[in-house]
Ligand code: FES
């Protein structure tokens with residue numbers, strides 16, 4: 001066990017865990033930030049996606065010892081009131097079905113738009129490729145990303 005100071009959603013948190021503990025379990029079990037989901041545990045589904053310095057990463061495969069001074073953002077910290085353009089677009093397009101994969105989808109989509117504010121179909125498919133949705137909401141996800149892109153551009 002070791003004490004790690006990490007920056008999550010703009011706050012510094014200290015956790016006492018094994019250095020190999022995946023960030024996902026620190027978030028869910030130690031900090032009770034349960035919006036980030038466990039799907040596969042092997043970086044293959046995207047349910048556990050969070051941002052590390054604004055880029056999408058799989059928290060199930062990121063040991064807490066590798067987080068260091070980097071800024072972690074979870075779905076809880078993406079916006080203050082759930083009003084990030086991607087979250088607004090998700091509501092408008094009514095994307096979720098069961099909802100389980102959706103925090104990961106939103107975190108990947110918001111990282112994409114930060115990097116590329118006007119993605120074409122291929123950009124969206126490439127960026128979202130690793131985020132699995134068992135309910136098959138892919139068509140609505142793509143539509144919502146386009147909606148979010150136009151909101152961001154007109155803002
Ligand atoms: S739980 Fe991390 S990618 Fe599936």
Ligand code: FES
Nearest residue numbers: 098099133134135
């Ligand atoms: S909405 Fe059910 S898994 Fe994606």
